Amino acid sequence: MIFLKQAQAQCSLKEWEFVQKMPVDENGLTNPYHGISYEGFLETALPEMMAFAEGKQLPDGYVPETFFFLWDNDMIVGQFRLRHYLCESLSTGAGHIGYFIANNCRGKGYGTAGLRLTLEEAHRIVPDEEIYLRVNEDNPASLHVMLNNGGRVVAEHNGKLFVRIPNPGKGRYPSKTEAKSLLSDGGKCNPGPWINHSKTAAHCAEKIALYSGLCPEKAYVLGLLHDIGRKFGKRHLGHVSDGYSYMMELGYPDAARICLTHSFNEMQIEGYVGNFDTTEAETTLIRTKLKETKPDDYDLLIQLCDAISGSDGVMDILDRMNDVKRRYGHYDQNKWNRNLELKTLFERRMKLDLYAAVEKDQFHP
Ligand SMILES: [Fe+2]
Structure with a gap:
């Protein structure tokens, strides 16, 4: 199975070995970590890669960049780097995505598969209408990888070809800044513990995403x-349809979808814990949309985060479910079991204890 995983401590030995195979510079993709010791990789390179993905510790003029490794089962075959948006030097230079495939893995379709997966991530992260790529004229293999993924050459300059790929994901959810202002506005209209609960869920989602190969920004916003x-x-139940309609009106279908799916970890309206206080039209909307939606990683992630986020901070999942049960008088047993399954699912994926990943005892909203 071929998949992308964000650079992370759990896979550090293989990541370090791979980075040693990458030259310092190949076709413009630089690798500052070539020749670094394993200890150095753990102490400086890996924390730096993880910080860059969160937009932290960036040198002047750098934009946030996520480092992915392309895995074929338990072997790393490539590295893909996604810059989250364009600055002037990127828009006339390397663009959004850079990649490297190990010499002995070339010509096997890994480049095309890896770029396809990176584009899926880019669709969630990059706000620009097109994904920019650049390739040397004398590198037809890499050009093919881009063309295979819907790229078209728009310019040629100094031995470089500039390629564009449409970004269908543009603007499907708001930026972090806008999301924060939407929540603060929501708090003015209806103050309550839901504001801090939402901030806690955002924090948990961002942390879990970071260790699970998902986009931390998108997770935070959702x-x-x-x-x-x-x-x-x-x-x-009305808050589900209200949230869905509000986000759709603003043109954010990914955020709208989460307003809908977060309350139904079995993707059925019947499992809802709370009063069915919706109009017939709202109930039909929720029922129909749930039926149409196949839950993705972000749906599952926010369902889990909702189940561990209290208004004072992160809660033990059992305490939180018992608290909801006490407030509403019941808790659907299947929904209860499914939440525990989601916890196991993400812990396996992160190779980390859930509460350690979300810094349960340190975080305060
Ligand atoms: Fe919630």
């Missing part, structure tokens, strides 16, 4: 807005 329907007053 966590922050999952309950945004509460802006419109104290409703139970």
Whole structure:
């Protein structure tokens, strides 16, 4: 199975070995970590890669960049780097994505598969209308990888070809800054513990995403807005349809989807814990949309985060479910079991204890 994983401590030995195979510079893709010791990799290179993905510790003029490794089962075959947006030097230079495939793995379709997976990530992260790539004229293999993924050559200059790939994901969820202002606005309309609960969910989602190969920014934003329907007053099931309609009106279908899916970890309206206080039209909307939606990683992630996020911080999942049960008088057993499954699923994926990953005892909203 071929998949991308963000650079992370759990895979550090293989990541370090791979980075040693990458030259310092090949076709413009630089590798500052070539020749570094394993200890040095753990102490400086890996933390730096992880920080860059979060937009932290960036040298002047750098934009946030996520380092992915392309895996074929338990072997790393390539590295893909995604710059989250363009600055002037990137827009006239290397563009959004750079990649390297190990010499002995070339000509086997890894480049095409890896770029396809990186584009899926880019669709969630990059706000620009097109994904920019650049390739040397004398590198037809890499050009083919781009063309195989829908690229078209738009310019040629100094031995370089400039390639563009449409970005269908553009603007499917708001930026972090806008999401924070939407939540603060929601808090003014309907103050309550849901604001800190949402901030906790955002924090958890960002942390889990970081260790699971998902986009931390997207996870944060979706966590922050999952309950945004509460802006419109104290409703139970109604907050789901209110949030969905609000986000759709603003043109953010990915955020709208989370408003809908976060309350139904079995993807059925019947499992809802709370009052069915929706109009017939709202109930039909929720039922129909749930049926149409196949849950993706972000749906599952926010369902889990909702189940561990209290208004004072991160809670033990059992304490949180018992708290909800006490407040509402019941808790669907299948939903309860599914939440525990989600915990196991992400812990396996992260190779980390859930509460350690989200820094349960240190975080305060
Ligand atoms: Fe929630």
